Every structure is written in C-alpha cells, then in structure tokens.
Amino acid sequence: MVHIILPGSNWRYSTFPFPAYRSxxxxxxxxxxxxxAVKGVRPVQTxxxxxxxxxxxxxxxxxxxxxxxxxxxxxxxxxRCLLFAGCATGFSMVDLYPAATTATILKTxxxxxxxxxxIQVIAILDVGQRLAFRRSSREKNEILSYLWTGSEIxxxxxxxxxxxxxxxxxxxxxxxxVL
Numbered sequence: 001m002v003h004i005i006l007p008g009s010n011w012r013y014s015t016f017p018f019p020a021y022r023s024x025x026x027x028x029x030x031x032x033x034x035x036x037a038v039k040g041v042r043p044v045q046t047x048x049x050x051x052x053x054x055x056x057x058x059x060x061x062x063x064x065x066x067x068x069x070x071x072x073x074x075x076x077x078x079x080r081c082l083l084f085a086g087c088a089t090g091f092s093m094v095d096l097y098p099a100a101t102t103a104t105i106l107k108t109x110x111x112x113x114x115x116x117x118x119i120q121v122i123a124i125l126d127v128g129q130r131l132a133f134r135r136s137s138r139e140k141n142e143i144l145s146y147l148w149t150g151s152e153i154x155x156x157x158x159x160x161x162x163x164x165x166x167x168x169x170x171x172x173x174x175x176x177x178v179l
Contacts, residue, residue, distance in 0.1 A: 001060075001076040001124075003053040004153055006146070009086040010120055011036075013043050013051035021051075021084065023120040025111035034109040036122055040073035053082065060106070060124060069106050081125045081148045085133075088118040092137030095119060100132035100143060100163065134160075 005011060011021045020035040041058045043051035059074040060082060071082075083103070087094045094117050096108065103123040110119045123131050125148035133144040141160035146153050158166065 001058065001078055001080045001082055002055050003058070003082045003084075005050050005052065005084040006086070006153065006155075008088065009084045010118075011084040011086075011122065013038070021122070023086075023107075023109040025109055025118050025120065027111045027113040027116055027118070030111040030113055032109045032111045034107045034120070034122075036107055037068070037070040039070055041071055058082075079127050079150045081153070083123050083125055083131060083146065083148070083153065084121075085123070085131060085146060086118065086120040087133040087135065087144055088116065089135050089137070090116050092135055093117050094133055094135045096121065097132040097134035097143055099167075100130060100145060102129040103131045103148075105131075 011023045013019075013021050019038040021038065022033070022035045024033040025031065041053055043053050045051055053071065056075055056077045057073065058071050059076045060069065061072055062069050093112070095110070096105065096119065103125040105121060105123050107122040108119065112118060119133065121131065125131065127148060127150040129148055131146045135142045135144065143158045143160060143163040145156045145158065
C-alpha cells in the first residue's frame with residue numbers, strides 16, 4: 001500500500017499528544033476535528049515537507065473492541081492507496097459525492113460558513129476505485145474525481161452535466177434500443 005497526500009489536504013502529522021495525522025477545521029462557530037492514529041511506523045519527510053508513510057511498511061486496521069481505525073507497522077504489499085484529500089470552496093458548498101465514490105472512506109472532517117466550506121477525507125482505494133467531491137454554487141455544479149490507477153492518482157474536474165452524461169454512457173451496455 002502506498003500513502004498519498006494530495007495538495008489541498010490539510011492533514012498534518014504530529015506526535016503530541018500521540019502520533020497521528022490530524023485535521024482541524026474552524027469556520028466561525030463551525031468546527032470539526034479528526035485524527036488517524038499511527039503506532040509503530042515513522043513517516044518519512046519529503047523535500048516538500050510532507051510526512052508520508054513508507055511504501056508497503058504499514059497496515060490500516062480497526063480495533064475489535066473500540067472500533068478505532070489506526071495505522072500500524074506491518075507489510076501490506078497490495079496495490080492499494082491510502083489517500084488524504086481535501087476540497088475547499090468559496091461562496092459554495094462541497095461534500096463527498098457518493099454516486100461517484102467507490103473508495104472506502106475512513107475519516108471525514110467538515111466545516112463551513114456563508115463564505116467558505118471545506119471537507120477533508122481519508123480513504124483507501126483499490127486499483128480503479130475513485131474518490132469524488134461535488135462543489136455546488138449558483139453558477140455551476142462540479143464533480144472533482146480522483147481515480148487510483150495503481151501507480152498514481154488521476155484527478156479530473158467535470159461539470160455536473162458532463163458527469164451525468166458520462167455516467168449514462170458508461171452504464172448503458174444492455175439498456176438500449178437499436179435504431
């Protein structure tokens with residue numbers, strides 16, 4: 001498994017009060033905070049200052065008793081991706097777009113006010129799976145799609161109408177009339 005933190009994500013690694021990736025959003029009286037605890041694995045600092053978990057040297061687990069999701073040391077050589085992503089907007093709304101998301105969502109952190117709205121997500125993606133956000137405003141609705149190819153995250157932006165047409169075309173295999 002590889003670990004990718006996309007630009008625009010505000011997940012940060014810190015060791016106080018315990019090692020974890022944390023996101024805290026504050027917009028006026030709207031607040032949300034989430035964390036993903038890390039035990040026994042030390043992130044590696046990239047030249048850009050991003051703390052990434054070493055490839056194939058960690059596992060994501062859920063404790064049976066408490067249901068806590070955390071990163072632990074261990075080998076996971078599957079072609080999956082642990083993705084940290086976020087999306088922020090001004091004068092519009094943003095949220096996960098379930099109709100286009102096939103990834104397993106582990107954590108979600110959301111806050112906003114009249115001027116700005118933001119969402120931060122941690123997800124696990126198998127090859128070919130996607131994480132999608134929907135940005136809605138008075139002028140347009142957009143779908144931000146992040147697809148895991150097995151070697152990289154491929155990001156694309158679609159207008160809602162384009163996404164809907166794409167979805168119809170991709171899923172019309174047997175539901176057609178010959179003209």
